Amino acid sequence: MSCERCAASCPAAGGAKAPAVRKAAGGVTVALLGQPNSGKSTLFNGLTGARQHVGNWPGKTVERKEGTFERGGTAFQVVDLPGSYGLAANSPEEEVTRDYLASGAADIVLVMADASQLERSLYMLADFVAACPEQPCLLALNLMDVAENQGKRIDAVLIARRLGVPVVPLVASRPEGYGALLDALARTVRERSVVDGARLREGIAAAPDTIQGTAAAKFAWIEGLLDGAVEAPARPHALSRFDRVVTGSRWSKPITIGMILLGFILAFVPAIPIMMLGGAISSLGQVVAGALAQAGAPDVLGSFLAGVVFNSLCFGTMMVGYVFGINLVFGLYEEAGYMARISYVFDHTMARFGLQGKSLMPFLMCLGCTMGGVSGSRVIDSWGQRMLTVMMAWAIPCGSTWGVVPVLAVAFFGVAGAPLVIVGIFAVTILIMWLVGRVFGPRLVAKGERAGMVMELPPYHRPHLGNVARGALLKSRQMFVRAIRVVALFAFAIWALTYTATGSVEGSVLYALGTAIEPVTRFFGMGWQTFTAWLCALVLKESALGVLSGLFTGAATPNAVLVGVMTGAAAAASNIGEVMAQAISAPEALAFIFAFTFNMPCAASVSATWGEVHSTKWTVITALFYICCSLLLGCVVYHVSALFL
Ligand SMILES: Nc1nc2c(ncn2[C@@H]2O[C@H](COP(=O)(O)OP(=O)(O)OP(=O)(O)O)[C@@H](O)[C@H]2O)c(=O)[nH]1
Numbered sequence: 001m002s003c004e005r006c007a008a009s010c011p012a013a014g015g016a017k018a019p020a021v022r023k024a025a026g027g028v029t030v031a032l033l034g035q036p037n038s039g040k041s042t043l044f045n046g047l048t049g050a051r052q053h054v055g056n057w058p059g060k061t062v063e064r065k066e067g068t069f070e071r072g073g074t075a076f077q078v079v080d081l082p083g084s085y086g087l088a089a090n091s092p093e094e095e096v097t098r099d100y101l102a103s104g105a106a107d108i109v110l111v112m113a114d115a116s117q118l119e120r121s122l123y124m125l126a127d128f129v130a131a132c133p134e135q136p137c138l139l140a141l142n143l144m145d146v147a148e149n150q151g152k153r154i155d156a157v158l159i160a161r162r163l164g165v166p167v168v169p170l171v172a173s174r175p176e177g178y179g180a181l182l183d184a185l186a187r188t189v190r191e192r193s194v195v196d197g198a199r200l201r202e203g204i205a206a207a208p209d210t211i212q213g214t215a216a217a218k219f220a221w222i223e224g225l226l227d228g229a230v231e232a233p234a235r236p237h238a239l240s241r242f243d244r245v246v247t248g249s250r251w252s253k254p255i256t257i258g259m260i261l262l263g264f265i266l267a268f269v270p271a272i273p274i275m276m277l278g279g280a281i282s283s284l285g286q287v288v289a290g291a292l293a294q295a296g297a298p299d300v301l302g303s304f305l306a307g308v309v310f311n312s313l314c315f316g317t318m319m320v321g322y323v324f325g326i327n328l329v330f331g332l333y334e335e336a337g338y339m340a341r342i343s344y345v346f347d348h349t350m351a352r353f354g355l356q357g358k359s360l361m362p363f364l365m366c367l368g369c370t371m372g373g374v375s376g377s378r379v380i381d382s383w384g385q386r387m388l389t390v391m392m393a394w395a396i397p398c399g400s401t402w403g404v405v406p407v408l409a410v411a412f413f414g415v416a417g418a419p420l421v422i423v424g425i426f427a428v429t430i431l432i433m434w435l436v437g438r439v440f441g442p443r444l445v446a447k448g449e450r451a452g453m454v455m456e457l458p459p460y461h462r463p464h465l466g467n468v469a470r471g472a473l474l475k476s477r478q479m480f481v482r483a484i485r486v487v488a489l490f491a492f493a494i495w496a497l498t499y500t501a502t503g504s505v506e507g508s509v510l511y512a513l514g515t516a517i518e519p520v521t522r523f524f525g526m527g528w529q530t531f532t533a534w535l536c537a538l539v540l541k542e543s544a545l546g547v548l549s550g551l552f553t554g555a556a557t558p559n560a561v562l563v564g565v566m567t568g569a570a571a572a573a574s575n576i577g578e579v580m581a582q583a584i585s586a587p588e589a590l591a592f593i594f595a596f597t598f599n600m601p602c603a604a605s606v607s608a609t610w611g612e613v614h615s616t617k618w619t620v621i622t623a624l625f626y627i628c629c630s631l632l633l634g635c636v637v638y639h640v641s642a643l644f645l
């Protein structure tokens with residue numbers, strides 16, 4: 001049915017741009033409408049088998065998504081609309097929803113309400129009925145399990161009688177219980193039932209013609225609709241007392257920091273077996289190479305298989321291990337409703353940097369893996385704030401950096417000097433983040449957009465481990481595929497540059513290139529070996545120690561260098577620090593430490609950044625900024641420290 005009256009009366013219709021919505025040919029189009037976090041995407045996934053992002057905080061779905069399913073010989077097209085609090089609001093996501101309704105593309109609108117906070121959640125229904133009085137619809141009272149846990153009892157039959165359309169209690173996260181909803185949907189298609197909104201219209205007509213007056217009339221209608229239909233216990237829910245502590249002014253920050261640290265530690269539980277699998281893949285590569293050599297295959301074949309193919313897989317698997325762990329643990333936090341609290345607690349602090357509370361999680365995730373942190377920025381709704389978050393997050397030293405820096409710091413500056421180096425690194429991190437905020441902040445986040453986040457705190461839910469694990473697997477798979485492509489490409493390049501038939505590094509292209517450009521790299525405080533390690537770190541941060549090990553100990557065969565490149569510390573000679581301490585000066589080591597730490601994180605992070613921000617221009621700007629910063633730092637640190645060390 002074309003909802004012409006809706007289009008005429010819908011607040012969106014007046015000034016809205018021509019809706020880019022076309023009606024599907026054949027079948028029945030069902031639009032899911034509801035306030036944020038009411039479970040639309042969960043139902044959408046359950047009905048269509050799609051994998052839309054779901055999570056317990058408002059505002060995840062920002063674009064219209066479509067999927068299909070079949071029931072009783074009828075093809076249904078389901079449209080997952082972005083959540084919005086009403087139809088008169090102004091954010092871009094809310095415009096998507098309004099424009100869609102105004103287009104008349106939906107045959108049936110399925111209004112989703114959160115049964116655990118029904119009165120507030122039904123405001124969308126009131127708005128919809130006022131705007132689209134002739135649109136056939138039905139109402140789903142979702143999150144019934146949560147409402148029941150709160151001790152609420154809802155008389156759906158009474159509400160249905162008052163509305164004149166089917167009203168179905170629902171637990172969207174359990175698709176096996178969709179029978180009643182699908183029956184009600186089929187009935188709505190047959191009967192084209194519309195809500196009896198006469199009382200609502202009378203109320204609105206009698207109310208003062210102001211936003212507040214109209215809203216009061218809508219809430220009065222909801223009150224009448226629910227009168228005698230909802231029974232709720234009077235005592236406050238125990239969790240709301242807990243919430244007062246975790247979001248209150250006194251303990252909120254220490255508790256939040258503790259919970260985040262716990263999350264990072266717990267992430268190792270699923271990560272370690274996956275990382276061990278990665279190690280096994282690398283060893284398998286060596287076995288295969290050895291077997292090929294014994295069978296008389298050309299050396300280049302074994303070297304290529306072990307160095308490029310198996311080591312790429314090894315690195316991809318190892319990296320994805322922690323990414324999976326982080327996604328799983330923080331996915332559980334998100335599902336439980338705790339992530340929204342983390343963002344809330346730090347919102348004010350982050351606003352000082354032009355960011356918002358939601359930027360904190362990506363920052364923290366970057367301490368483990370920049371790629372994971374970058375993909376975590378997806379939760380930030382404003383593109384400018386997301387880009388700025390990613391740009392700042394690149395400055396945070398990742399886990400791989402911490403595998404390299406302490407080894408070198410102790411070797412060159414002793415146990416007493418190393419902590420000073422670490423403090424220096426933290427100070428420069430903050431300096432660079434501040435610099436990024438000052439230089440790029442105004443270009444990315446307009447003054448008006450610099451407000452903190454606006455987000456209601458969702459009620460706590462018991463997380464569904466299966467759903468969260470599936471989501472984490474999906475994200476990890478996407479990341480693995482992205483990483484492996486980049487890694488394999490660079491691994492091939494490095495392999496080609498270090499391969500020599502004799503096995504001596506001096507004969508390799510890398511050696512020739514490195515020594516040729518050494519006069520220039522010396523200006524930035526790095527000799528050819530440290531500069532090569534710096535270059536390899538552009539591809540993979542953890543490669544640096546392995547490369548240094550290969551190049552300085554002299555024991556490096558091309559494949560040892562490559563294994564170092566791919567597996568980092570694992571392949572590093574245990575005495576690398578001592579050997580380097582004899583080969584290069586302390587200023588050069590310090591220059592390398594700083595240039596390496598603040599270099600762009602790794603090629604996979606660049607690819608993840610592009611994947612999140614979809615801007616080649618800003619991805620390139622970010623990469624160039626960090627490469628320049630890193631070289632500049634190397635130069636300054638080298639020349640200044642040479643005066644003292
Ligand atoms: N316990 C329980 N949780 C549910 C149910 N339906 C959805 N959820 C959870 O509620 C949260 C919000 O679900 P979403 O499907 O993302 O909500 P949405 O309406 O699409 O939200 P926006 O895209 O932000 O508008 C998620 O944590 C879901 O797992 C349910 O019936 N019971």
Ligand SMILES: [Mg+2]
Binds near residue numbers: 042053054060082083
């Ligand atoms: Mg959604």
